[in-house]
Amino acid sequence: xxxxxxxxxxxxxxxxxxxxxxxxxxxxxxxxxxxxxxxxxxxxxxxxxxxxxxxxxxxxxxxxxxxxxxxxxxxxxxxxxxxxxxxxxxxxxxxxxxxxxxxxxxxxxxxxxxxxxxxxxxxxxxxxxxxxxxxxxxxx
Amino acid sequence: xxxxxxxxxxxxxxxxxxxxxxxxxxxxxxxxxxxxxxxxxxxxxxxxxxxxxxxxxxxxxxxxxxxxxxxxxxxxxxxxxxxxxxxxxxxxxxxxxxxxxxxxx
Numbered sequence: 001x002x003x004x005x006x007x008x009x010x011x012x013x014x015x016x017x018x019x020x021x022x023x024x025x026x027x028x029x030x031x032x033x034x035x036x037x038x039x040x041x042x043x044x045x046x047x048x049x050x051x052x053x054x055x056x057x058x059x060x061x062x063x064x065x066x067x068x069x070x071x072x073x074x075x076x077x078x079x080x081x082x083x084x085x086x087x088x089x090x091x092x093x094x095x096x097x098x099x100x101x102x103x104x105x106x107x108x109x110x111x112x113x114x115x116x117x118x119x120x121x122x123x124x125x126x127x128x129x130x131x132x133x134x135x136x137x138x139x140x
Numbered sequence: 141x142x143x144x145x146x147x148x149x150x151x152x153x154x155x156x157x158x159x160x161x162x163x164x165x166x167x168x169x170x171x172x173x174x175x176x177x178x179x180x181x182x183x184x185x186x187x188x189x190x191x192x193x194x195x196x197x198x199x200x201x202x203x204x205x206x207x208x209x210x211x212x213x214x215x216x217x218x219x220x221x222x223x224x225x226x227x228x229x230x231x232x233x234x235x236x237x238x239x240x241x242x243x244x245x
Binding site for chain 2: 064
């Protein structure tokens with residue numbers, strides 16, 4: 001429906017934000033490819049990004065992740081799971097007035113690094129944390 | 141039709157603390173049923189949270205968000221009695237919108 005409207009020139013990209021879904025980014029299979037698909041050409045490791053998550057997840061189907069960015073003008077926070085079948089899990093847009101902080105729960109297929117990728121003032125920053133998974137949560 | 145979201149929005153200092161639990165299978169498209177047939181992907185792709193006509197959070201999700209998704213965040217500018225509205229759309233075009241009134245701290 002939206003694609004049709006876009007093709008007909010009725011909706012310009014960016015106008016119908018809520019309906020947009022970055023298919024290319026969600027199909028990526030590595031951290032580097034995800035970063036590229038999100039629009040970043042490189043990323044700087046930052047100690048100002050805090051990932052709060054368990055060191056060991058007994059159930060990979062439900063792994064709580066909290067990400068908080070201390071970087072000024074944080075615009076987006078993405079959660080990447082390196083060893084999942086598809087790397088990108090979520091991308092949150094943080095408008096002005098909303099704290100650069102989000103908690104959600106993700107599925108992990110196996111023990112993996114989790115990356116938090118933050119876009120702030122157009123630049124990309126990241127932090128990583130390894131989570132050991134006892135029972136994978138993507139197959140069943 | 142999916143079950144209603146469970147939303148809590150309450151004041152925490154000058155900010156509104158929002159917690160939401162959605163009811164959705166979040167099928168990855170990689171799982172097989174008892175007969176060995178692949179269960180098609182069925183998952184929420186877009187989430188939008190608005191307050192007073194302004195988007196206070198939006199998200200794009202993939203298949204690795206857990207079943208019955210949970211989300212917690214905070215925003216400035218809300219007051220008790222005002223509404224917070226949350227909408228989602230999944231990959232099959234199903235959608236759901238629910239709202240909650242902000243409670244005092």
